[in-house]
Amino acid sequence: MDSKRNLFLAQRLISGDSKAYDFLMEFYYQSLCAYAQSLCYDHALAEDIVQNVFVKLWVKRIKINPDLSIKSYLYKSVYNEFIDQYRKNKPVIYLEKKYFEAIDLVIDIEPEELGDLIKLMNAEIENLPAKCREIFLMNKMEGLTHTEISEYLNISLKTVEGHITRAFKILTEKLGTKMEAVLFLLFNFNKQKRQSSLR
Structure with a gap:
């Protein structure tokens, strides 16, 4: 308009x-x-x-x-x-406060721009190297700890940490400073909601 x-x-x-x-x-x-x-x-x-x-x-x-x-x-x-x-x-618990903080970081973006940013992030996650993407999603989407991923995939803890660090580096380079906030909105709050529904 x-x-x-x-x-x-x-x-x-x-x-x-x-x-x-x-x-x-x-x-x-x-x-x-x-x-x-x-x-x-x-x-x-x-x-x-x-x-x-x-x-x-x-x-x-x-x-x-x-x-x-x-x-x-x-x-x-x-x-x-x-x-x-x-x-x-x-009540607003710690994780939900982080969720609100994440919203605050992106609230000044036009909704269409935020939608485009989320689509771009999903596309860039798909473009990550296969093993890097698998470990990143196990951590961010499924909520597994580094140790749990290490045991499940039978690889060293250092290897897991290396893949997650590499994924963050690639996404930050592609998407800029709001990457972490959008990641939180995409994964962490949904993960908490799924965990709550299982209780």
Whole structure:
């Protein structure tokens, strides 16, 4: 959405134009739900989050800065609503704090750019040397420790550590400084959720 259209819609929304509100909901609803679901991994909760965001958008429309991007405002509102909902439901333990920190590192990226970055990371993981990729995924996806991988594959602990270090080096060179945060979002939080479901 270009800046002129953004300004026009923001001004109409602030003035109480329900058609501008309906347009924004129709235009952004599905993409915001997809973004919310990428945070909470729950379709119903994702829809609740987005609906709450749009309710608050209308209630607090007078406070909107028309010079700011409506798109960025909505995505950050979804993120904030997700945090609020999550903290109401359960205490934030250490691993989840790391998850929120990881989100903070990438939250200023446009959602499409983040999606592209995740696709690129998956592609680069597939391009890792076979043994390097296998060990990296055993550690990051399956949650096995270096010692467990060493015993399972019957290789030395030093060899395992070398492959994981090499994988990180390759991915960092290809993907830059946000690589670790995206890795955490892709693997560690999902791994914790799977482990919790087995208890």
